[in-house]
Amino acid sequence: MKRNKIALIGGGQIGGNIALLAAQKELGDIIIFDIPNAEGMVKGKALDIMQLRPHDGYDAHISGTSNWEDVKDASVFIITAGIPRKPGMNREDLLEINLGIMKDVAENIKEQAPNSFVVVISNPLDAMVYAFYKVSGFPKNQVVGMAGALDSARFRTFIAMETGCSVQDVSCMVLGGHGDTMVPITRLATVGGVPLTNLVSEKRLEEIENRTRFAGGEIVKLFGTGSAYYAPAQSAIEMAESYLRDKKRVIPCASLCEGEFGIEGYFIGVPSVIGSGGVERILEFDILNEEKQALSNTLDAVKKTVKETGL
Ligand code: A3D
Numbered sequence: 001m002k003r004n005k006i007a008l009i010g011g012g013q014i015g016g017n018i019a020l021l022a023a024q025k026e027l028g029d030i031i032i033f034d035i036p037n038a039e040g041m042v043k044g045k046a047l048d049i050m051q052l053r054p055h056d057g058y059d060a061h062i063s064g065t066s067n068w069e070d071v072k073d074a075s076v077f078i079i080t081a082g083i084p085r086k087p088g089m090n091r092e093d094l095l096e097i098n099l100g101i102m103k104d105v106a107e108n109i110k111e112q113a114p115n116s117f118v119v120v121i122s123n124p125l126d127a128m129v130y131a132f133y134k135v136s137g138f139p140k141n142q143v144v145g146m147a148g149a150l151d152s153a154r155f156r157t158f159i160a161m162e163t164g165c166s167v168q169d170v171s172c173m174v175l176g177g178h179g180d181t182m183v184p185i186t187r188l189a190t191v192g193g194v195p196l197t198n199l200v201s202e203k204r205l206e207e208i209e210n211r212t213r214f215a216g217g218e219i220v221k222l223f224g225t226g227s228a229y230y231a232p233a234q235s236a237i238e239m240a241e242s243y244l245r246d247k248k249r250v251i252p253c254a255s256l257c258e259g260e261f262g263i264e265g266y267f268i269g270v271p272s273v274i275g276s277g278g279v280e281r282i283l284e285f286d287i288l289n290e291e292k293q294a295l296s297n298t299l300d301a302v303k304k305t306v307k308e309t310g311l
Pocket residue numbers: 009010011012013014015033034035038080081082083084085094098101104105121122123125146147150178226227228229232
């Protein structure tokens with residue numbers, strides 16, 4: 001059986017970590033693509049990861065390139081190409097530069113691997129995944145944005161820290177856009193099946209929700225040079241693995257809504273089933289009036305950024 005070919009478009013902080021994690025999970029052979037100026041850097045990262053394999057015996061092959069033909073017929077693409085935030089910037093400040101990059105990347109992926117499954121990570125996420133979809137003309141099930149997986153992992157982390165219980169037993173989701181208007185659905189969060197609302201005071205829950213909303217900015221401030229990369233990388237791996245191994249995991253992702261939750265024609269964070277068919281389904285559920293209002297606010301923010309793409 002042929003190994004999967006996984007192409008990482010952008011081999012910076014997140015791309016490099018995805019390469020490492022994908023190799024350790026033996027998801028397939030990995031090609032890290034970057035611009036010609038960064039070709040040495042991605043070739044170096046690839047060689048470095050190749051040389052850690054003997055310790056644990058992973059057989060995945062990792063290479064670096066700046067030649068689009070090398071990613072021909074890859075089954076999965078994970079796009080981090082672009083620039084990250086610096087302190088004081090919001091995600092929308094990246095739009096102009098990253099949009100130009102995304103258009104170029106979409107044209108090239110369309111040419112090299114029209115049947116691939118594409119996970120977009122570049123920010124501003126909700127606009128970048130929309131831009132990829134529009135420019136590539138890919139079917140909606142083949143395109144998804146990584147954000148909810150990370151935002152939910154952050155929410156889970158803070159809940160585990162608060163309750164002193166294993167993060168493994170915390171279940172929760174964050175929906176909506178990947179920005180300050182994201183919507184943690186706290187009433188459905190559980191710890192080992194016990195409703196979180198029975199364990200933590202309303203005031204603390206509000207503080208945890210807020211920390212989740214600004215968790216990306218908290219790390220940008222601490223780093224001083226760029227944005228988070230370990231947890232974003234693992235979140236993307238979870239999505240790629242579910243596709244490649246047809247696991248049908250339910251992951252909050254930026255999927256194209258066509259009527260779900262009353263949203264029409266936008267990519268936004270919703271519970272999505274990812275399997276060998278890509279985004280196979282969106283799991284819709286009854287939401288409360290205040291959640292509807294919060295989703296409507298986050299949709300307005302997404303619409304505003306999408307409008308700025310001019311697509
Ligand atoms: P960084 O380490 O700067 O890596 C970006 C890489 O993209 C660099 O190596 C660039 O050389 C490369 N690049 C630039 N232009 C192109 C191009 N045309 N083709 C291929 N590669 C190119 O950034 P990072 O890895 O820290 O972050 C990457 C992106 O992810 C940024 O836009 C971040 O804002 C975003 N991000 C998103 C999340 C989400 O949850 C959605 C989380 C964290 C970061």
